[in-house]
Amino acid sequence: GQQLNQSPQSMFIQEGEDVSMNCTSSSIFNTWLWYKQDPGEGPVLLIALYKAGELTSNGRLTAQFGITRKDSFLNISASIPSDVGIYFCAGQSFNNNDMRFGAGTRLTVKP
Amino acid sequence: DTAVSQTPKYLVTQMGNDKSIKCEQNLGHDTMYWYKQDSKKFLKIMFSYNNKELIINETVPNRFSPKSPDKAHLNLHINSLELGDSAVYFCASSHLAGGYGYTFGSGTRLTVV
Numbered sequence: 001g002q003q004l005n006q007s008p009q010s011m012f013i014q015e016g017e018d019v020s021m022n023c024t025s026s027s028i029f030n031t032w033l034w035y036k037q038d039p040g041e042g043p044v045l046l047i048a049l050y051k052a053g054e055l056t057s058n059g060r061l062t063a064q065f066g067i068t069r070k071d072s073f074l075n076i077s078a079s080i081p082s083d084v085g086i087y088f089c090a091g092q093s094f095n096n097n098d099m100r101f102g103a104g105t106r107l108t109v110k111p
Numbered sequence: 112d113t114a115v116s117q118t119p120k121y122l123v124t125q126m127g128n129d130k131s132i133k134c135e136q137n138l139g140h141d142t143m144y145w146y147k148q149d150s151k152k153f154l155k156i157m158f159s160y161n162n163k164e165l166i167i168n169e170t171v172p173n174r175f176s177p178k179s180p181d182k183a184h185l186n187l188h189i190n191s192l193e194l195g196d197s198a199v200y201f202c203a204s205s206h207l208a209g210g211y212g213y214t215f216g217s218g219t220r221l222t223v224v
Binding site: 033035037040041042043044045048086088099100101103104106 | 115151152153154155156201203211212213214215216217218
């Protein structure tokens with residue numbers, strides 16, 4: 001099946017800093033999504049991307065669907081303590097209705 | 112008014128027991144899923160059901176049997192539990208067209224002792 005490589009595995013940053021994480025795949029996806037998981041909760045959708053090259057923002061979050069359709073990145077600007085959590089990329093192919101997840105990026109924000 | 116609800120939230124049981132996890136969604140979605148999250152937080156799909164019909168069945172031991180009485184419910188029954196089954200199990204739902212993101216439950220932490 002498709003393999004998603006997400007990096008970095010973890011990040012320790014100071015409050016106010018910008019954050020960038022990315023995901024690459026060996027296969028083409030038709031949809032890229034980014035989720036955040038807080039402790040003790042399920043993943044929550046942050047941003048969904050549907051077209052190659054698409055750049056979408058959600059508040060301080062910005063994500064892009066790579067032009068090759070094999071990668072995506074997520075940026076968080078001016079991080080705050082509540083940004084702490086695990087961020088997952090996910091990809092979905094046109095003919096598959098299952099979603100494949102990256103291994104996650106664990107973000108720690110120091111006040 | 113929870114969108115995807117799973118019960119129980121915590122489950123501690125002995126090896127060899129049989130247990131079930133229930134999931135219900137009130138979003139009107141036609142597809143439901145079970146994911147397993149291991150200790151390293153990796154999320155792996157186990158099953159997917161569309162309108163009560165199994166459409167994805169990953170390589171999962173046949174001790175795991177999903178049951179969908181209707182499209183709003185997808186339960187997971189596990190027979191002869193093993194230590195390696197310890198994990199967090201997430202139920203999720205979406206429209207089959209997909210690509211619009213899944214809505215996840217808050218998870219069931221299963222500990223087999």
